[in-house]
Amino acid sequence: MKSKFNFIFLILITTIISSCSSGNKTEKEKKDIVQNQFTVPEGGTLLFNGKDLDGWKITNFGTEGPVQVSEGKIIINMGDGCSGITWTKDFPKVNYEINLEARRTVGNDFFCGLTFPVNNSYCSYIVGGWGGPVIGLSCIDGVDAGENETNTIMRLDKDVWYKIKLQVTPEKIIGWIDNEKIVDFNYTNRKLSIRPEVSLSKPFGICTWITTAELRNIWMKDL
Numbered sequence: 001m002k003s004k005f006n007f008i009f010l011i012l013i014t015t016i017i018s019s020c021s022s023g024n025k026t027e028k029e030k031k032d033i034v035q036n037q038f039t040v041p042e043g044g045t046l047l048f049n050g051k052d053l054d055g056w057k058i059t060n061f062g063t064e065g066p067v068q069v070s071e072g073k074i075i076i077n078m079g080d081g082c083s084g085i086t087w088t089k090d091f092p093k094v095n096y097e098i099n100l101e102a103r104r105t106v107g108n109d110f111f112c113g114l115t116f117p118v119n120n121s122y123c124s125y126i127v128g129g130w131g132g133p134v135i136g137l138s139c140i141d142g143v144d145a146g147e148n149e150t151n152t153i154m155r156l157d158k159d160v161w162y163k164i165k166l167q168v169t170p171e172k173i174i175g176w177i178d179n180e181k182i183v184d185f186n187y188t189n190r191k192l193s194i195r196p197e198v199s200l201s202k203p204f205g206i207c208t209w210i211t212t213a214e215l216r217n218i219w220m221k222d223l
Contacts, residue, residue: 038072038217044099047087048074048218056085059200059207074215076208078107082197084207091204092222093117098166100206100218104158107211108132111156115201118168121192122202125166125175125183128156129209135182137173139193150183161216169223 040046047055050072058067063081067074076083094117104111110129115122124138126145135152136145145151154177156162165176175183194202201207206215 038219040219041221044219044221046219048100048216050216053085055087055089057088059084059086059205061197061200061207065212072216074218076206076213076215078208078210078212080210082113082207082209084113084201084205086201086205087203091117093119094168094170095223096168096220097223098164098204098218098220100164101161101216102127102164102206103161103214104128104156105212105214106158107208109209109211110134111208111211111213112162112164112215113198113201113207113209114164114166115194115198115205115207116166116168117203118173118187118192122194123173123187123192124194124198124201125164125173127162127164127177128211132156135175135177137175137183137185137192138195140185140187141191142193144195150185152182154182167223 038050052069058064061082063079064083065077065079067076067083067085074085076085098114098116102112108131110126112127114125116125126138127135130146133153133155134146135154136148136150138144140148140150163178167174171186171188173183173185173187174181198207
């Protein structure tokens with residue numbers, strides 16, 4: 001009788017543990033789903049549908065790693081140089097704002113290199129370059145983000161999502177990381193350009209340098 005009781009008790013405990021484990025897993029799955037669900041703010045235009053690369057092409061740098069979409073994220077895998085994606089549809093030249101979330105998962109260099117138009121020129125907003133901590137614009141009067149006045153040093157940890165925002169107005173380029181304004185640059189009478197490595201990102205593209213990155217919640221709006 002005692003043996004039978006112990007057996008029933010063991011089954012009961014096992015069922016409870018299994019139920020709790022399933023519940024925890026379900027909660028985690030729900031959390032992941034919530035994190036990957038995104039509703040574009042009023043007035044915005046979604047640039048990534050969370051399912052595929054509609055509107056984008058994998059940039060043929062010749063050094064690129066593979067790019068895939070998984071669980072609501074664009075995964076840009078490490079290559080031998082630049083890897084990334086380029087927007088294939090119409091894109092404004094001024095008076096716009098770009099928003100996205102990005103994180104570095106492998107590597108130690110920039111995990112978000114935004115190349116964007118500024119009137120009839122182009123520039124790049126580099127996040128995490130020059131060995132990992134540099135944020136800035138490339139290039140200003142021929143000088144890249146590692147050396148020009150937009151250079152900012154900031155700790156950017158792996159596997160951490162950062163909110164990246166960029167505004168282009170008729171006079172300024174302004175960039176944020178999370179809620180902190182990092183770049184506030186008046187480009188009047190200044191020469192804007194991009195490094196040759198990212199020329200295939202024009203008119204608008206996102207790339208990495210020998211680094212694996214994940215992107216999500218990409219959208220834009222007119223200013």
